[in-house]
Amino acid sequence: xxxxxxxxxxxxxxxxxxxxxxxxxxxxxxxxxxxxxxxxxxxxxxxxxxxxxxxxxxxxxxxxxxxxxxxxxxxxxxxxxxxxxxxxxxxxxxxxxxxxxxxxxxxxxxxxxxxxxxxxxxxxxxxxxxxxxxxxxxxxxxxxxxxxxxxxxxxxxxxxxxxxxxxxxxxxxxxxxxxxxxxxxxxxxxxxxxxxxxxxxxxxxxxxxxx
Numbered sequence: 001x002x003x004x005x006x007x008x009x010x011x012x013x014x015x016x017x018x019x020x021x022x023x024x025x026x027x028x029x030x031x032x033x034x035x036x037x038x039x040x041x042x043x044x045x046x047x048x049x050x051x052x053x054x055x056x057x058x059x060x061x062x063x064x065x066x067x068x069x070x071x072x073x074x075x076x077x078x079x080x081x082x083x084x085x086x087x088x089x090x091x092x093x094x095x096x097x098x099x100x101x102x103x104x105x106x107x108x109x110x111x112x113x114x115x116x117x118x119x120x121x122x123x124x125x126x127x128x129x130x131x132x133x134x135x136x137x138x139x140x141x142x143x144x145x146x147x148x149x150x151x152x153x154x155x156x157x158x159x160x161x162x163x164x165x166x167x168x169x170x171x172x173x174x175x176x177x178x179x180x181x182x183x184x185x186x187x188x189x190x191x192x193x194x195x196x197x198x199x200x201x202x203x204x205x206x207x208x209x210x211x
Contacts, residue, residue, distance in 0.1 A: 007086060009082070014106065014168075025073070026047070032066075034067050038064055041061035052172060058169055059172065060170065061075070071095075077167060077168065078163070079168075082099070
């Protein structure tokens with residue numbers, strides 16, 4: 001009697017992967033697998049470097065598949081997963097090397113901001129603000145409640161669109177060329193903060209005048 005070996009499947013968190021990360025994964029698979037296939041949503045490419053020929057800055061659909069052993073890495077808009085056809089000590093070693101590379105690609109802040117662990121506390125604060133506004137009939141609490149409600153709606157829309165389309169983000173450039181988040185979005189962040197402050201002050205003014 002021989003025990004059947006089951007496959008291994010792991011769901012991956014939000015990822016942002018660069019070409020050098022993909023190259024590292026490719027090299028790990030190349031050391032152990034007989035053949036490797038790389039596919040985007042529209043193309044099959046012979047190597048990681050060939051992805052540079054795709055004339056976009058980023059994609060959200062990439063599949064890396066190796067044969068003997070059969071390993072499937074799915075990086076898709078709504079999910080990401082890692083599949084190994086046979087659970088063995090040898091395959092777990094390969095899996096460990098691939099996971100080590102993917103771990104540095106996790107989008108930790110995105111995972112926090114799109115999780116229910118963030119949604120419920122924010123909803124609780126919103127509910128308390130609205131309750132205080134109703135009970136105390138306070139202009140200040142009414143302004144705070146309306147401001148938080150606007151923020152909550154904007155966040156919910158962003159989170160929904162992100163989880164639907166950008167679970168996996170593959171940047172078609174090297175990691176070292178990436179500009180920092182704050183530097184890249186500085187102007188937009190400043191404008192958003194100013195707009196939020198103006199909206200809050202106008203809302204508070206309207207509530208005071210009505211009161």
